[in-house]
Amino acid sequence: MQSDLEMLLKLQVIDYDLGELERSKEYLPDMMENLRREIEEAEQQHQNSEKEIKESRVLQMSLELELAGKQGELKKLQEQMMAIKTNKEYDALVSQIDNVKAAISEKETLLLETIERIEKLDGEIGELEKKAKDIRERNSKELSILQEKMDSVGSKIGIKEGERSNIAVRVPKRVMMVYERVRKVRGGTVVVPVRKRACGACYKALSPHRIQELKRNDQIIVCDNCGRLLIWQNGESE
Ligand SMILES: [Zn+2]
DSSP states (O other): OHHHHHHHHHHHHHHHHHHHHHHHHHHHHHHHHHHHHHHHHHHHHHHHHHHHHHHHHHHHHHHHHHHHHHHHHHHHHHHHGGGOOSHHHHHHHHHHHHHHHHHHHHHHHHHHHHHHHHHHHHHHHHHHHHHHHHHHHHHHHHHHHHHHHHHHHHHHHHHHHHHHHHHHTTSOHHHHHHHHHHHHHHOSOOEEEEETTEETTTOOBOOHHHHHHHHHTSSOOBOTTTOOEEEOOTTOOO
């Protein structure tokens, strides 16, 4: 009986590994997707900043041209002031000059903001480029490790399944049936060692009678509380 249980303990480890391998088929692609997205986002951020700098420089140039135009206009209007003859002409010209000055002031403000924006982006762009490069390098390494894992999951499962059937054939059918049944209900841990005279999984204390049965080691003893298979291991206190 002890050797059956010891086989089951080995089986349990293999089943755990198999479960992990199956789960990795789900989470590895998710992890890879996250790493790829992180690279994309960092690169997008860098590209957006570069694009914004270019656009801001174009805006800066057109604002400077417009300003030069407006200043030329202002100069002409101010020259016309010298040749004014009537109050009516004077009023009209003053109003025109005021309009041009307001336009100049508005464009100057916009130009200043644009220049500040360019300076700020120029200061950030190096950092963003480095960040994107670092993330690409780091994540690419991780991605190739994960890809290797993905590629080998199938063969690892095959190996574990081979090990499993090697053990399973050496365990009596009815014992295997108990194992499978408990595994279905309880998940991973089916065979549990006795700890401090109690079930090692649910901690339900065992009666002295049960302990005696376990030590006799001639039948499978299940925990009354959780139904798991109990195993008496050497070193457990009497
Ligand atoms: Zn139990």
